Amino acid sequence: MKFQRIPNSIALCFAVIFSAAGCGGGGSAPAATGGGASGSPNYTTCSGQQVPNWRSVAFQSNYQAAIQQVISHYGANPSIGYIRIGLGRGGEINLPQGWNDSTSGACYTDYTTDWGYTAGSDATFTWNAYLQSMVQYEGSLASPKQLLVSITPVTGAGISVDDFIAPIAVASGMSFGNQGLQASDITNYPNCSGDWCNLFTKNPKATVRELQTYAQSCPLGTTCTSSLSTSTGPLDPLIPFATSHGSNDLELYYQDWLIAYDPTYASSVGASGSSAAYQAAIQKAATMAGVSLQVLFPPQTGNPDYAAVQQYLMTNPAVSGVVIDVDWSDIDMGNSVAGTHTNYSFAITDAAIQPWIVAGKTVNLVFQNSTYGGGSNCPGTGIGSNGSVGSNCAIPPWMWTALSH
Secondary structure (H helix, E strand, O other): OOOOOOOOOOOOOOOOOOOOOOOOOOOOOOOOOOOOOOOOOOEEEEOOEEEEOOOOHHHHHHHHHHHHHHHHHHOOOOOEEEEEEOOOOOOOOOOOOOOOOOOOOHHHHHHHHHOOOOOOOOOOOHHHHHHHHHHHHHHHOOOOOEEEEEOOOEOOOEOHHHHHHHHHHHHOOOEEEEEEEOHHHHHHOOOOHHHHHHHHHHOOOOOOEEEEEOOOOOOOOOOOOOHHHHHHOOOOOHHHHHHHOOOOEEEEEHHHHHHHHOHHHHHHOOOHHHHHHHHHHHHHHHOOOOOEEEEEOOOOOOOOOHHHHHHHOOOOOOOOEEEEEEEHHHHEOOOOOOOOOOOEOOHHHHHHHHHHHHOOOEEEEEEEOOOOOOOOOOOOOOOOOOOOEOOEOOOOHHHHHHHOO
């Protein structure tokens, strides 16, 4: 698109409005809502995927408990870099497509009419108030690891939510980043995606200023893999542009790393002509003081590209680290009773990060509560394999039951 150790026995806080005297959050959150047109009080379907009411009591309390567990489990691990907590879809802050579109049926009715979602420039908008509450809650945890929040344009609100949440994150001891680095950032500068160009300048105290390319890039002379790849454009001009405008942490899709370093892979995708330029841009950034370059969402064991990643990237000195997806369903094994839920397992995530730790790389985690896109089936093994409901692999199956009450 990610501090002091939290004891495993930490008490869970299940309030919806966090205050300094209560959960240590600060700011105010909107009252929790329920009762959707879909017949399920706190979840609905948008674009074919089941999505939650993030503002509900059941969602917030249980997700906060899981966040505490992630920080507790990884807080003392010297190989972990940052942790980015997804507060909306994926590891980001966006709302589902259709939430504000009156033609989307139950998606629109649930979010706007039943649950009262609004998004804009200040905390009078309910989505802003939710984000502020959660960011300040994260800041109250005194995490040993740097926590990040996304700044991505929110559908229907543009960059106004990004401009609102970034300074709140920094004031809470957190950092922020954008997951949409693309060719138009160069041509439209300083009006970059999520307003990152301006926000990096305005918030220099952010320890990590992260940028993730919008999608895997589209090398010159090749057929772009998707419309998102077309928007991303070639990688080699994006890297120097990002570092020259304040980014000190770049997340590049593993496919682009392989174009730069694996001649066989580059040839197989018709990008051999871009290999030298890609590698030169990466190498130059890698020599810059304070700049980190991450391999984004690499394949797991069993994927055809895994061997190439092992050979060309895991021990590559230009690779600072890796970004690994952690789905909520990966770690949270069962429903909770307030203050007593301890049924967590980190086996899936620990297995995914171990090869990179052995290789001496820093591991950054993106904790997701709701997948982008979904799909008809969740993976059979590994990341996302514990999720199985509504084309959304990230939320534990039991959580949909909790959201129905």
